[in-house]
Amino acid sequence: MSRAAEDANRRLLRARDAMDRAYAEPLDVPTLARIALVSEAHFIRTFRATFGETPNRYLQRRRVERAMFLLRSGDRSVTDICMDVGFSSLGTFSRVFRDIVGEPPSAYRRRGPLPPVPTCFAMAWARPSSFGEAPGA
Known part of the structure; x- marks a missing residue:
């Protein structure tokens, strides 16, 4: 796996970990995309491709x-x-x-x-x- 792919996966995991920790907080896609350091559309698309479901x-x-x-x-x-x-x-x-x-x-x-x-x-x-x-x- 390339370094770029590893970095992208790490950023997605950081956003998913935030959801696991703060599930009761009002989390939205813009906030999660900022955590992952990507655009909102890219975050939704890559999250679904990686984890099999949308962030929501x-x-x-x-x-x-x-x-x-x-x-x-x-x-x-x-x-x-x-x-x-x-x-x-x-x-x-x-x-x-x-x-x-x-x-x-x-x-x-x-x-x-x-x-x-x-x-x-x-x-x-x-x-x-x-x-x-x-x-x-």
Whole structure:
């Protein structure tokens, strides 16, 4: 791999790491493109080519992943969890959650608490796929 390609990958990883760290913050493409030191259009195009999904969808998945954990590990309201993970609208959160997980947040919560296993295993096991939407969606 050329040095230029390595630098480009490193910049994309820096932007993705920012999304992983600050998923609950209002991140937009211009901000992420600045982190990656590229134009907005180039950022979207190369992010999708590299990671298989748009930056917006990646961020939505990260937020839903965190919401999945919170829904099954506490008794806070769905609205509170929605706001805590970075969504500004309960309707949008519910629609995106259903698209990714295959059921609404309230139905997912009814599955009960997460099994008593190490958190890293539970998070990996419950993580939604990065290759598309819920089955049948």
